[in-house]
Amino acid sequence: MKLSYYPGCSLEGTALDYDQSVRELCVHLGVELADIPDWNCCGASSAHMTDHEVGIRLPLRNLLQVAGSGHDILVPCAACFQRLRAADKEMRDNPGHWDIVGSIPEFEIVHISTFLARPEILEKIRDKVSQPLSGLPVACYYGCLSLRHPHITGAPNWEMPVNLERIIEALGAKPVNWSHRTECCSGSLTMARPDIARKLVGDIAAAAKRAGATAMVTDCPMCQANVESRQLDLGGEDDLPVFFATELIIAAIEGKYPKKQQKVHLVSPDVVTQHFDSTATEDSA
Amino acid sequence: MNNTSISPEDRNKKFLNKLKERDIDVQACYQCGRCSAGCPIGEFFDLNVMEVVRLATYGMEEPLLNCHTIWLCAACETCATRCPNDIEIAGLMDVLREIALRKGVTPAEPRVPLFHKAFLGSISHWGRAYEIGMIAGYKINSRDLLGDMKLGLNMFLKGKLKLTPHSIKGKSDIKQIFSGKGKEYDR
Ligand code: SF4
Ligand code: SF4
Numbered sequence: 001m002k003l004s005y006y007p008g009c010s011l012e013g014t015a016l017d018y019d020q021s022v023r024e025l026c027v028h029l030g031v032e033l034a035d036i037p038d039w040n041c042c043g044a045s046s047a048h049m050t051d052h053e054v055g056i057r058l059p060l061r062n063l064l065q066v067a068g069s070g071h072d073i074l075v076p077c078a079a080c081f082q083r084l085r086a087a088d089k090e091m092r093d094n095p096g097h098w099d100i101v102g103s104i105p106e107f108e109i110v111h112i113s114t115f116l117a118r119p120e121i122l123e124k125i126r127d128k129v130s131q132p133l134s135g136l137p138v139a140c141y142y143g144c145l146s147l148r149h150p151h152i153t154g155a156p157n158w159e160m161p162v163n164l165e166r167i168i169e170a171l172g173a174k175p176v177n178w179s180h181r182t183e184c185c186s187g188s189l190t191m192a193r194p195d196i197a198r199k200l201v202g203d204i205a206a207a208a209k210r211a212g213a214t215a216m217v218t219d220c221p222m223c224q225a226n227v228e229s230r231q232l233d234l235g236g237e238d239d240l241p242v243f244f245a246t247e248l249i250i251a252a253i254e255g256k257y258p259k260k261q262q263k264v265h266l267v268s269p270d271v272v273t274q275h276f277d278s279t280a281t282e283d284s285a
Numbered sequence: 286m287n288n289t290s291i292s293p294e295d296r297n298k299k300f301l302n303k304l305k306e307r308d309i310d311v312q313a314c315y316q317c318g319r320c321s322a323g324c325p326i327g328e329f330f331d332l333n334v335m336e337v338v339r340l341a342t343y344g345m346e347e348p349l350l351n352c353h354t355i356w357l358c359a360a361c362e363t364c365a366t367r368c369p370n371d372i373e374i375a376g377l378m379d380v381l382r383e384i385a386l387r388k389g390v391t392p393a394e395p396r397v398p399l400f401h402k403a404f405l406g407s408i409s410h411w412g413r414a415y416e417i418g419m420i421a422g423y424k425i426n427s428r429d430l431l432g433d434m435k436l437g438l439n440m441f442l443k444g445k446l447k448l449t450p451h452s453i454k455g456k457s458d459i460k461q462i463f464s465g466k467g468k469e470y471d472r
Contacts, residue, residue, distance in 0.1 A: 009413050009414035009415075009416075010414075012413070012447060012451065013414075013415075013416045013447040014416060014440060016447075038453050038454045038455050039453070040408070040412040040413060040453050040455065040458075040459055041408045041412065041413045041414045043405070043408065044404065044414070045359075045360050046400070046401035046404040046405050047405060047408075048360070048379055049360055049378075049379055049382055049401060050379075050382055050383055050386055050398065050401050050405070051383055051386075051405075052307070052379065052380075052383060053462075053465070053466065053467040053468055054405070054462055054463060055379075057462045057466060057467060058408070058459075058462060061455070061458055061459075061462070097467070098467075099467075144359075144361040144362060144363070145362075148361065148362035148363065148365070148366050149362045149365055149366055149373075149375070150366060158366060159366075183325055184325040184326075184359050184361035184363065186325065186326065186359045186361075187359075188359050188360060189326075189357065189359050189397070191400050191420070191423060191433070192394070192396040192397045192399070192400040192427075193329075193357065193394070193396070193397070194432065194433060196326060196329055196357070200325055200326075229436050229439075229440075232436070232439075233436070263443065264443055266439060266440075266443065
């Protein structure tokens, strides 16, 4: 299977390891990724929040770069996904306004978890797991932009999504039932109003802990960075590490959680590291 | 809520037309309050979400352009997805911010638009966001030099901040977009 791939700017910077884990996972799954040639920033929240034309034309340029490819577009970042989908909808609803010449390209823009939670892909993942994350209680955290607005994202269950839970269950971990799965962490405000970000992240982490989680799993790079870093600011005890679903899948497939991966977390990822250490010693015993 | 009296005379018809163009049907609001109830930032707002919609139905642009709410809204879309009348409230917030910037209204939360400006400046220059350059630009303009020092240093030590920007080839496309492509026939 071949897909066009839009990494987006965070996956070149603060979430570089997310990009690496997606690419590595696709190799395991036999999925070939073709980066969108000369892709540009989707504009993130800042563009659409302040300038509608710029907010659509930036992501639209990326879609036009792969107009003739015929491949669906895989997007790991929830914010990029939402912006590309918004441009896609505008392009289809109002091609004249957006200066689309010729026929409208045919492809679907797919967010990583929607892709990974397809039954046939889950089946492959299940087959490849060598060291399940048995019993690890995790809080699956979606945040906003892969779900809302459903008119744009096409998410079928935007209030009660299930993709991350399905993926985590395929690894043998135990998703907890909790209240804040789709609450906003205010990533777009985190630089300008860190006080608001701390409040929202504090509430989210507290809710996850109340439900018994020892780690969080997400598919949004903004949530990952914001929830880990703002927990540190709050200076509480037993902060929850936030993992990308893809890094946990690879760990379960390869049966280890490498040093290099441990180092990128601002909150100690020991719960997962220890899990693999202890299963490794059980094996050798 | 403020005590400004509301009269059809004061309606800003241009503003109402703009909302119509963007399919934001504020007239459909029956003040049920679901938007305000689910807003994650609501406690920090001066006008709550349903108040923003109400003022918009009356075309009362001025208090809206001057409020804190439009800058503190995180564009999470919770309000819009839950509105029983399918009003694109987050889109309304976008329109309000855009008009406030175009009119040069002094923003009630100056740091927020400064952040957007720094972020977009980096994109218009390179075609992609360059985190270090963007953060430096924001810090200098907002004079918030010391905030988040520890976090920045932490990210730096973790190798999370990319040291050199990537410049795309199609910079002329990006330049066109930022110089007002699509707005040629606005006036
Ligand atoms: S949810 Fe919709 S109808 Fe209800 S108050 Fe808000 S905008 Fe009005
Ligand atoms: S989009 Fe803005 S106003 Fe609506 S719920 Fe989110 S933060 Fe509140």
